[in-house]
Amino acid sequence: MAWDFETDREFQRELDWMDEFVRDEIEPLDFVIGHPNDFSDPNRDRLIRPLQKEVKKRGLWACHLGPDLGGQGYGQLKLALMNEILGRAKCAPVVFGCQAPDSGNAEILAHYGTREQKERYLQPLLDNEICSCYSMTEPQGGADPKVFTCGAELVGDEWVINGEKWFSSNARYASFLIVMAVTDPDGPAYQRMSMFIVPSETKGVEIVRNVAVGYESEGAHAYIRYNDVRVPRDHILGAEGQGFIVAQTRLGGGRIHHAMRTVGKVRRAFDMMCERALSRTTQGEVLAQKQMVQAMIADSWIDIETFRLLVLRTAWKIDKLKNYKEVRADISAVKAAMPRVYHDVYARALQIHGSLGLSTEMPFAAGVLDSFHMGLADGPTEVHKVTVAKQVLGRYQGTDEMFPDYHLIKRRERALEKYAHRLERDVGNL
Numbered sequence: 001m002a003w004d005f006e007t008d009r010e011f012q013r014e015l016d017w018m019d020e021f022v023r024d025e026i027e028p029l030d031f032v033i034g035h036p037n038d039f040s041d042p043n044r045d046r047l048i049r050p051l052q053k054e055v056k057k058r059g060l061w062a063c064h065l066g067p068d069l070g071g072q073g074y075g076q077l078k079l080a081l082m083n084e085i086l087g088r089a090k091c092a093p094v095v096f097g098c099q100a101p102d103s104g105n106a107e108i109l110a111h112y113g114t115r116e117q118k119e120r121y122l123q124p125l126l127d128n129e130i131c132s133c134y135s136m137t138e139p140q141g142g143a144d145p146k147v148f149t150c151g152a153e154l155v156g157d158e159w160v161i162n163g164e165k166w167f168s169s170n171a172r173y174a175s176f177l178i179v180m181a182v183t184d185p186d187g188p189a190y191q192r193m194s195m196f197i198v199p200s201e202t203k204g205v206e207i208v209r210n211v212a213v214g215y216e217s218e219g220a221h222a223y224i225r226y227n228d229v230r231v232p233r234d235h236i237l238g239a240e241g242q243g244f245i246v247a248q249t250r251l252g253g254g255r256i257h258h259a260m261r262t263v264g265k266v267r268r269a270f271d272m273m274c275e276r277a278l279s280r281t282t283q284g285e286v287l288a289q290k291q292m293v294q295a296m297i298a299d300s301w302i303d304i305e306t307f308r309l310l311v312l313r314t315a316w317k318i319d320k321l322k323n324y325k326e327v328r329a330d331i332s333a334v335k336a337a338m339p340r341v342y343h344d345v346y347a348r349a350l351q352i353h354g355s356l357g358l359s360t361e362m363p364f365a366a367g368v369l370d371s372f373h374m375g376l377a378d379g380p381t382e383v384h385k386v387t388v389a390k391q392v393l394g395r396y397q398g399t400d401e402m403f404p405d406y407h408l409i410k411r412r413e414r415a416l417e418k419y420a421h422r423l424e425r426d427v428g429n430l
């Protein structure tokens with residue numbers, strides 16, 4: 001497949017507008033807004049709403065959605081380039097109507113919700129009047145959904161949900177939760193679970209505590225207990241036993257968006273690293289003249305550019321092939337590479353800034369920790385590496401031969417055989 005590296009001019013104008021808008025109007029917001037989903041913060045409405053209006057006017061609101069849902073129906077490559085810009089500011093995805101987990105949850109509702117559910121949950125979610133939570137991981141293990149026990153049972157005309165979930169981000173701000181629960185405990189491993197909409201105010205939804213990760217001052221990752229939580233029968237999303245299929249709906253594109261936001265974030269750290277290297281003098285010369293600092297800068301540049309190309313190529317492949325299955329290895333490779341690039345560049349930026357870099361007055365220590373978030377959420381790196389390896393190995397076959405087919409002696413023998421006639425003649429002509 002040929003590949004064109006150019007961005008069309010019209011779209012580039014939109015990217016340039018976004019670039020300036022994010023830098024001038026959104027980046028400063030990160031210093032005055034606590035959590036972009038905290039609707040109880042009066043500053044949120046005052047500051048974010050007018051910016052959302054501008055984005056809508058520009059036609060760049062919720063671009064991950066198809067035109068039927070008010071988006072542009074942009075392909076993954078365009079979305080990737082947009083997300084690279086949005087990654088620079090914590091509030092930027094909310095201002096552009098594409099924040100996780102709402103973007104993925106909206107896709108689930110759009111695919112599987114009834115007309116009433118779309119009116120009640122999807123429309124206000126798309127308008128950012130409310131936010132949502134995705135409640136899947138359980139305290140006894142997240143990387144292996146086969147060990148999940150939180151269950152839902154159909155009693156009369158209601159589903160009754162019982163069990164615990166762990167790290168349900170944004171539950172404290174959410175109007176509804178999308179909950180994965182076991183509906184057929186003895187069924188085949190990947191048909192045991194179903195997906196449900198649970199309005200947050202439903203009796204029995206108990207937030208045991210909000211867990212904070214290392215760099216957060218306030219926790220937003222809920223440890224939740226569902227105690228006899230009753231929802232109407234039609235609050236199941238998709239068919240019974242389709243939980244994993246429904247879950248897949250939200251992941252493919254989302255991982256690419258996360259990855260490009262990470263590129264945006266990492267580029268900022270890289271810019272800071274370069275500026276510092278050219279500014280700080282030690283032992284008579286700027287850091288930029290020290291070869292080991294140069295190595296850190298070169299390694300960071302190479303890491304960022306190679307990762308960026310991998311993400312863009314994956315986005316481009318999704319657009320071309322229009323089939324996530326065929327791009328599974330690429331998506332998992334992106335997911336597995338992301339935390340390493342994030343970690344390594346932020347760690348080098350921290351090191352180059354010395355004590356200042358390690359302090360809370362700079363973003364590097366938080367970035368190093370946040371890189372672990374990228375290596376855990378939506379599946380740990382190890383699991384994605386297993387997917388890459390399995391997919392790639394599926395393209396090869398083993399052999400029963402003692403020496404492999406590509407053994408140099410065998411290849412030489414085959415080459416001599418192939419050219420025997422010609423070789424003899426050439427020798428004869430001498």
Ligand SMILES: Cc1cc2nc3c(=O)[nH]c(=O)nc-3n(C[C@H](O)[C@H](O)[C@H](O)COP(=O)(O)OP(=O)(O)OC[C@H]3O[C@@H](n4cnc5c(N)ncnc54)[C@H](O)[C@@H]3O)c2cc1C
Pocket residue numbers: 101133134135136137138139140141142143144166167168169170213221372373376377378379380381382383386
């Ligand atoms: C900041 C953050 C936000 C999150 N938000 C949400 C959310 O909104 N909703 C939600 O449902 N979940 C959320 N999660 C949970 C996330 O999906 C889980 O952390 C993830 O699935 C891993 O599960 P676990 O933490 O229980 O780790 P475990 O399953 O206990 O795994 C621990 C470690 O074991 C190793 N490991 C696991 N499996 C394998 C394997 N097959 N091969 C080799 N090694 C392996 C890995 O090193 C892994 O990190 C969030 C997590 C974080 C960190």
